[in-house]
Each structure stands twice: as structure tokens, then as C-alpha cells.
Amino acid sequence: MALCSSDGALALPSELIVQIFSFLSDRDKLRASAVCSRWRECLFYPALWTELKLRVGGGTNGGGSGSEQTPRLEFLMRKFGSFVRELQLEFAPLDGCLSPLQHGVEAVESDPQFAKDAMVIYLDQVLCVLGSLRNNRNLQKLSLYGDTCILQDDSILDSSYLSQVDQGGKKMKEIQQLFEEILSNSRQLKWLSSAFMLGVVAPCSLASLSNSSTSSLEHLSLIDSQLPSLISTIELERLTNLRSLSLDFCDFTSDMCRLLAGGDRAPLHRLSLLLNGAALDVKPLDGTTTEDDWKALVRRSTNLRVYIMAMDVCSQDLLRVLKPSMPLERIHLDSYSTLVTDGVLELISQQYHKTLSHFILMRDDAGFPDLSVNRNEDPLVLLAWRCVHLAVLIIHGYTVWSHNLVAISRLRGSNLKVLEVSEESIDFDPDQSVYVEGDPVHNLVKEVSLGLGRVWHPSIDNSVVLNEPTQHFHREMQSFSAGM
Secondary structure, three states, X not given: OHHHHOHHHHHOOHHHHHHXXXXXXXXXXXXXXXXXXXXXXXXXXXXXXXXXEEEEOOOOOOOOOXXXXXXXXXXXXXXXXXXXXXXXEEEOHHHXXXXXXXXXXXXXXXXXXXXXXXXXXXXXXXXXXXXXXXXXXXXXXXEEEEOHHXXXXXXXXXXXXXXXXXXXXXHHHHHHHHHHHHHHHOOOOOEEEEEOOOOOOOOOHHHHXXXXXXXXXXXXXXXXXXOOOOOOHHHHHHOOOOOEEEEEHHHOEHHHHHHHOOOOOOOOOEEEEEEEHHHOOOOOOOOEOOHHHHHHHHHHOOOOEEEEEEEOXXXXXXXXXXXOOOOEEEEEEEEOOOOOOHHHHHHHHHHOOOOOOEEEEEEOOOOOOOOOOOOOOOHHHHHXXXXXXXXXXXXXXXXXXXXXXXXXXXXHHHHOOEEEEEHHHEEOOOOHHHHOOOOHHHHHHHHHHHHHOOOOOOEOOHHHOOOOHHHHHHHHHHHHHHOO
């Protein structure tokens, strides 16, 4: 930055200063703007800030509490909200309602006031963001994600809490109105995503989308486990150029699938579906896509690929929804109380051997069930053998025998780009110690590393394999859809 510290930097024309800024990272832009007032003025030139990626909230990650971040958010949105083309924003109110203690962190359940405070901050921050975007006609991408679903699942945010935080629902109504204004004022929206944003999207919100944006929209994701379907077949019919869709599995009906299979619209390339077992009593699987529906959709959309996350879904329901003609590329089975059976893995490896590339198997429980019991062949080894395009395999909460892990590494080799298995999930056959000398863990690391063609180690930090499922779904959906 020698140029910035010289006297000549002060006399540079604004056009050149902006050009210099264009080569700098966001942090370096901010540092360079300290040269003088002219450089600070050039910092906010619209062409330099076509895209913003922000995560708001969280006192546990060194970024300050949610309330401390509000002025910064207000400043950024005031400067960029009216012209930014792409905005990706994650709200983390849960982090903001954790209270540091002498020996750790106190959960929100132990002091409901933290949850209330976090929700007040969340509502104010959402109002700030949407209020700044309401007149932005250049907006092309809007992606919002909120961690509030964790609080909702724990019944921290029930109607009594919300009535205390937002009396009469005034802020909620204003938020929904602002969101609909953004949709109606948009002219070239290509990407619209709102995941678990409490109070932002209503079932009628999509009807506000301007006619010009209905033609330009290519990706749509509206998910909120607390609400009925946010995407109706009638509204979807307007989106003729849609190429990527993300929604609750139970909302992906036969009618919707048949509509997407129509010849008068663009073929669908990416479909992300979230199946929540806890919600099946309220939103049953009746009326969802049949095998014939999938066949019709695939005939129209030959390049279609599907990503599914199933949270706490029993094996009986999984066997019901995994249709043979579904072009499944990625599947994430995540559970707390339910148990995925070997039959489900057998079905997946047989039906999707030509398309499956990502397989994640998670169980957050003290027990580590063995899926290879009473079987001649381990179902995970069979999956690695059959699924020739398998590139990502992540396992936690199920027993993985060391010799099977070696077999998986040899079967897929260097094509298996990600192999994450938690250390506590790995078990060793006591009979092997008779034939293999030395430390079994060391031998396992050596053999798997040889099989993969790179250095490999079991995952000691469970945060690598265990994270908030809905956040994982949102981020995986983003990368999955961006690759269409």
C-alpha cells in the first residue's frame, strides 16, 4: 500500500481511485479508505459493491453480540441497500442469546429473557435489511437464512413469547409487507431464497413478485417449517424460466411435479428437498410425487439432479419417498431418535448407483448401531462399490469397522474427495490384532491414506461432522444450485 501513503495518492482522480479499489479485497478497501476523505467517498462507489455476504449475530465467535452488530448492519445497509445486486445474509439470533458463565455457556432455556432479547434484535435487524432493500430495482440475488428454527423446535418461541416481543404482531406484519414490496419493485431478480426466516414469508408473498422478475427468476427457495406451503402450484406456473427449486418435501406435490414437467417452460436442473420427520403428523406424505410423476419430470428435465436432507425420518417413510426414477445426487440422513436401517442403504446403493455423489449419515446419540450385523457384506462398503461417482462420504453415530473403512478407501480411491468419519464411530475387530502388528489406529490411518492416495485421519473434532442440520441444508443447497 505504498501508493496510499504517498502524497500523490491524495491527488489521484476519483476514477483511478475506484479502479485501485476494484483490485482490493473488502478488508483492504476499508483500510485504503483511511487515506483521506476523498478515498472514503470513493469507497462507496456502487460498482465496487455489487455483492454483499454477511452473517449477523453471535457473541460466541468474537464478532460481538447481536445488539452490538446492529449499528454496523444499519450502516452497511444504508450505504449499499439501495443498489447492491446480490445480498447473502445469515441471521444467528441463537448465538446472541447465549450467556457466558464461569464454566461454559448457559442455554437459552435456563433464562427465557435471553430468547426474548434475541428475538427483539432479530426483528429489528430484519426490518433494517428489508427497509433498505425496498426500493432496490437492481437486486438480482436475495438469500436470507435464520437460525430461529432451533428456538422454534425447542418451543422457546411460542405464541406467548412472540406476543410479548411483538405485541399485536406489528413488526411481523411490517416485515412481511416490506418483503412483498421488494418482490413487487424488483425488475431482474434471478435468485430468491428465504430459509427459516421467522415472520418474513407468508403463503401469499410470492404473488407480489413483479411480472418482469417472474420471467427472470431462475432459483427459488422458500422454506419455513412453522408454516404451510409457501410455494403454490399457481404461483409456480408464472415462473417459466425456473431452473432450480428448493422446498419442503411434503410441499412437492404431484400437481407441482406435473407442472414442472410441462413442455412450455425451461427444464429444471436442481431440486433440493427437506424432509422433516417431526412435521409429518401435520404435513403428511399423502399427495407427494409418485414414481410416474418422477418419470415424467425426468423425461422433460434430462439433466435434473436432486438433493435430499431427511431429519429424523423413520426408515419406513424413507423407503416410501425414495422412488426409483428420482435422479438423486446428494442425500443427507440426519437423526436424533430414529435409526436408519441397512435396508435403506441397500435401496439407495441399488437405485442411485449411477447418480449418487454425496452421502452423509448422521446420528447424534450415545449409541453407535452396527448396520452390518447379520449381513455378509457391509452396506456402506456395498454403497461405495456400487456408486461409482461417490465423491463425498461423511459418517457419524454409526459403527464403522476399520477393515470396512479400508475397503471403502480402496474401492473409490482418489475419486473420494471427502471421507470424514468421526473417531468415536470407528471400531476395530479384536481378531485383527492377531494378524496385524502395531497400533491399530496407526495401521488404519496408513491403509486408508494409501487407498485414497492422500494423507487421511479420523475426525477428532466432531464439529467437522456435526453441525446444525438446517444450516447445513441451506449452505449445501446454495452450492448445489449454484452449480447448475
